[in-house]
Amino acid sequence: MKKxxxxxxxxxxxxxxxxxLATRRGFNALFxxxxxxxxxxxxxxxxxxxxxxxxxGGQAVVFRGTxxxxxxxxxxxxxxxxxxxxAETRHVESLxxxxxxxxxxxxxxxxxxxxxxxxxxxYRAYGxxxxxxxxxxxxxxxxxxxCRKVRDQFIDAMEETxxxxxxxxxxxxxxxxxxxxxxxxxxDDLFRQALDYKxxxxxxxxxxxxxxxxxxxxxxxxxxxLWGPRPEESLPPLTQNRYGATRWDMxxxxxxxxxxxxxxxxxxxxQPLVKxxxxxxxxxxxxxxxxxxxxxxxxxxxxxxxxxxRWTVYWQYFIDDSTPGHYFGGVGPEILGTLLLTLLAxxxxxxxxxxxxxYLVECAGDNVVVKIIRTCVNTLAGVPSxxxxxxxxxxxxLYLFPKxxxxxxxxxxxxxxxxxxxxxxxxxxxxxxxxxxxxxxYKEASLALGAGRFRTFITVxxxxxxxxILTGIILSLSRAAGETAPIMFTGAAALGPIPESITEPTRAxxxxxxxxxxxxRLAMLVPHNxxxxxxxxxxxxxxxxxxxxxxxxxxxxxxxxx
Amino acid sequence: xxxxxxxxxxxxxxDLTPIVEPERNTEDTQIDMSVTRCSxxxxxxxxxxxxxxxxxxxxxxxxxxxIVPCAVTxxxxxxxxxxxxxxxxxNRMNDLIPHTRAEGRLEVNGHNVYDKRTNLVHLRQxxxxxxxxxxxxxxxxxxxxxxxxxxxGIRKKGELVQxxxxxxxxxxxxxxxxxxxxxxxxxxxxxxxxxxxxARALATRPKVLLMDEPCSALDPIATARIEDLIGQLKSAYxxxxxxxxxxQAARISEYTAFFCLGELIEYDxxxxxxxxxxxxxxxxxxxxxxx
Numbered sequence: 001m002k003k004x005x006x007x008x009x010x011x012x013x014x015x016x017x018x019x020x021l022a023t024r025r026g027f028n029a030l031f032x033x034x035x036x037x038x039x040x041x042x043x044x045x046x047x048x049x050x051x052x053x054x055x056x057g058g059q060a061v062v063f064r065g066t067x068x069x070x071x072x073x074x075x076x077x078x079x080x081x082x083x084x085x086x087a088e089t090r091h092v093e094s095l096x097x098x099x100x101x102x103x104x105x106x107x108x109x110x111x112x113x114x115x116x117x118x119x120x121x122x123y124r125a126y127g128x129x130x131x132x133x134x135x136x137x138x139x140x141x142x143x144x145x146x147c148r149k150v151r152d153q154f155i156d157a158m159e160e161t162x163x164x165x166x167x168x169x170x171x172x173x174x175x176x177x178x179x180x181x182x183x184x185x186x187x188d189d190l191f192r193q194a195l196d197y198k199x200x201x202x203x204x205x206x207x208x209x210x211x212x213x214x215x216x217x218x219x220x221x222x223x224x225x226l227w228g229p230r231p232e233e234s235l236p237p238l239t240q241n242r243y244g245a246t247r248w249d250m251x252x253x254x255x256x257x258x259x260x261x262x263x264x265x266x267x268x269x270x271q272p273l274v275k276x277x278x279x280x281x282x283x284x285x286x287x288x289x290x291x292x293x294x295x296x297x298x299x300x301x302x303x304x305x306x307x308x309x310r311w312t313v314y315w316q317y318f319i320d321d322s323t324p325g326h327y328f329g330g331v332g333p334e335i336l337g338t339l340l341l342t343l344l345a346x347x348x349x350x351x352x353x354x355x356x357x358x359y360l361v362e363c364a365g366d367n368v369v370v371k372i373i374r375t376c377v378n379t380l381a382g383v384p385s386x387x388x389x390x391x392x393x394x395x396x397x398l399y400l401f402p403k404x405x406x407x408x409x410x411x412x413x414x415x416x417x418x419x420x421x422x423x424x425x426x427x428x429x430x431x432x433x434x435x436x437x438x439x440x441x442y443k444e445a446s447l448a449l450g451a452g453r454f455r456t457f458i459t460v461x462x463x464x465x466x467x468x469i470l471t472g473i474i475l476s477l478s479r480a481a482g483e484t485a486p487i488m489f490t491g492a493a494a495l496g497p498i499p500e501s502i503t504e505p506t507r508a509x510x511x512x513x514x515x516x517x518x519x520x521r522l523a524m525l526v527p528h529n530x531x532x533x534x535x536x537x538x539x540x541x542x543x544x545x546x547x548x549x550x551x552x553x554x555x556x557x558x559x560x561x562x
Numbered sequence: 563x564x565x566x567x568x569x570x571x572x573x574x575x576x577d578l579t580p581i582v583e584p585e586r587n588t589e590d591t592q593i594d595m596s597v598t599r600c601s602x603x604x605x606x607x608x609x610x611x612x613x614x615x616x617x618x619x620x621x622x623x624x625x626x627x628x629i630v631p632c633a634v635t636x637x638x639x640x641x642x643x644x645x646x647x648x649x650x651x652x653n654r655m656n657d658l659i660p661h662t663r664a665e666g667r668l669e670v671n672g673h674n675v676y677d678k679r680t681n682l683v684h685l686r687q688x689x690x691x692x693x694x695x696x697x698x699x700x701x702x703x704x705x706x707x708x709x710x711x712x713x714x715g716i717r718k719k720g721e722l723v724q725x726x727x728x729x730x731x732x733x734x735x736x737x738x739x740x741x742x743x744x745x746x747x748x749x750x751x752x753x754x755x756x757x758x759x760x761a762r763a764l765a766t767r768p769k770v771l772l773m774d775e776p777c778s779a780l781d782p783i784a785t786a787r788i789e790d791l792i793g794q795l796k797s798a799y800x801x802x803x804x805x806x807x808x809x810q811a812a813r814i815s816e817y818t819a820f821f822c823l824g825e826l827i828e829y830d831x832x833x834x835x836x837x838x839x840x841x842x843x844x845x846x847x848x849x850x851x852x853x
Contacts, residue, residue, distance in 0.1 A: 445699065445762075446709070448686055448691040449710045450686040450713050558700060
């Protein structure tokens with residue numbers, strides 16, 4: 001950097017001259033430094049916005065996938081090694097079985113109604129057994145009343161809220177265990193349950209057995225989210241409920257729900273409620289002091305081995321269709337939709353735009369009509385895109401399609417025509433500038449050889465203007481690919497099959513991103529899909545731009561000759 | 563037969579449609595094809611009280627001169643005197659500038675160039691032009707030169723190759739580019755590009771070559787080569803060259819015209835104009851008292 005050395009003290013400068021010079025130097029430095037500063041600020045802002053998006057969007061493709069994910073891939077798309085997946089599933093299920101067992105055990109312990117029901121059923125079964133063994137009359141009645149007594153005592157013991165009294169009653173029940181009439185019968189089950197119950201009766205708060213019901217249900221629901229439905233249960237109808245946590249980060253969130261209970265505590269009158277979290281195995285209101293206390297700690301320690309997370313690169317994200325609601329799967333149809341819409345819109349707008357620009361530059365006179373046309377084109381370039389969307393709906397779908405015999409519904413055709421109208425002014429403007437900037441000497445050379453005006457335009461002017469036209473195309477490509485408002489009414493659907501023809505609606509990346517953001521509950525469950533969709537859109541547009549820029553630089557090189 | 567003689571006879575195989583579309587019901591439509599180029603004193607370009615107006619300002623005022631065929635005519639004069647305007651009027655390149663108006667007669671081979679029936683495409687093919695700054699197309703050397711013949715309808719590759727070779731030889735560029743005719747024309751040096759433009763103008767077999775300060779954008783060595791080239795070409799073409807450089811005019815031309823402020827002051831043989839000019843203004847200009 002050249003420094004302006006002290007020239008302020010030149011003798012021929014007046015005081016005012018010196019002040020002016022100093023001011024000029026100051027402004028010079030200010031200008032340069034503010035230019036540097038703004039570039040740095042721009043880079044920082046870009047990083048702030050882009051880095052988290054890139055990171056989270058990248059998580060849609062590169063993440064730690066659990067065995068649930070691999071199962072899902074096998075079931076839906078037959079991807080992966082079947083044997084390996086099966087072996088893994090078996091191993092994982094065997095580990096999980098213990099946890100299920102302990103949970104079930106506890107559940108049985110507090111589920112009094114079920115036990116009572118079971119006891120009654122045992123009694124009835126015993127009765128049937130007696131009939132089968134053809135015990136009749138007095139004997140039968142005696143045995144049955146004995147069984148009834150045992151049953152009633154058992155029920156009593158179950159409903160007893162004092163632990164010691166309950167144990168006493170259970171002991172009473174168990175004295176009948178050695179009776180020969182009850183051996184190898186259904187009543188065995190009753191005694192087993194009594195023993196079972198004895199083991200847990202000391203550890204739970206019998207008086208408040210009901211209070212365990214709700215937390216237990218919460219834990220069970222969260223466990224379904226974590227591990228999927230139990231192996232012995234029937235498959236739920238919706239695909240999204242059939243698998244547990246397919247991603248490790250989701251699994252950790254589910255684990256957090258299992259381990260922690262949330263409570264909304266009031267801070268006083270008029271104050272907002274505050275969320276308080278407490279660990280379930282350390283809170284008296286949850287499971288502290290119960291046999292389930294150690295369950296949580298064990299789960300936390302072993303959950304990784306029960307889900308087997310491995311780093312996966314799910315590149316099929318860009319190809320796969322998604323289960324309805326974007327719970328599983330990829331954004332393949334969205335990418336297809338966006339590409340179709342964009343390319344179709346460009347195919348309509350670019351020729352129209354170049355021809356219009358050629359007319360405006362070459363053939364149009366200098367009269368009022370042409371000036372009005374130019375003003376209209378320039379104004380249209382700034383119209384909000386929602387206006388174009390409504391225009392597309394009103395003109396194409398409601399007016400034009402019935403006239404042409406097409407069904408008046410949302411479709412790719414109307415959406416891409418709307419997008420074409422959206423980008424047309426930009427292309428016209430850029431092409432006009434490019435064609436105007438072709439030097440007169442190029443045209444003169446061609447005309448002097450006897451070429452007509454059209455020939456000159458095609459062979460000389462247009463190739464020379466092509467870099468500028470490509471710039472207009474690059475700008476409008478990004479706009480067409482990323483706009484949501486024009487396609488909202490005219491062609492985009494949130495769910496639906498891949499379109500078969502251009503008279504059907506389609507899914508698109510921009511609209512899909514909007515839809516996921518608005519459907520709030522779903523977005524909370526699949527944030528990676530939201531970010532993934534947005535990042536895919538950005539990447540797609542970047543790719544298209546890079547291709548166009550490369551083409552433009554090649555053309556510029558040809559025009560420069562080296 | 564020398565190559566130039568061969569060129570002259572080959573001329574007969576090209577399209578020599580008259581510049582004006584022949585109309586059956588008007589007289590004086592067929593040009594006399596028996597008039598060959600080297601006919602000595604027959605003027606091909608002839609101006610009779612020709613004026614060209616840009617809006618209301620006159621670019622050239624009532625110019626009358628006959629340009630001698632098969633010779634080099636130089637047009638000299640100070641800046642803004644109408645030399646380029648007059649030159650560009652001959653092949654109607656002034657039409658590109660809006661609001662131009664012509665009065666008087668400007669004839670090429672007897673036909674008024676500014677007639678309404680004039681076919682511009684034919685006119686410009688017969689009257690070729692080379693511009694001040696070399697302006698080759700952004701195509702290969704071959705495509706640059708083949709542009710003119712392709713316009714005339716010559717499509718066969720063999721013919722085009724032949725024409726390209728002849729023109730490059732005539733323009734003294736063949737030896738330098740013969741190895742790679744597909745190279746981009748913009749990769750050549752300035753002097754080479756100007757010779758390429760001359761070759762390109764020759765490809766349409768014009769009768770007249772108009773040169774608008776062809777050497778002003780080139781270095782002295784390239785200038786010398788172009789002047790040599792003009793010397794070689796003059797026996798087959800009528801060359802009219804506008805130049806700022808009086809010494810160049812003295813070197814290359816046989817006839818010189820001196821323009822000043824839109825008017826033709828003097829038009830005479832070069833040797834006479836530069837040694838014993840008949841008008842005082844000419845003498846002042848040549849000796850450098852103004853200009």
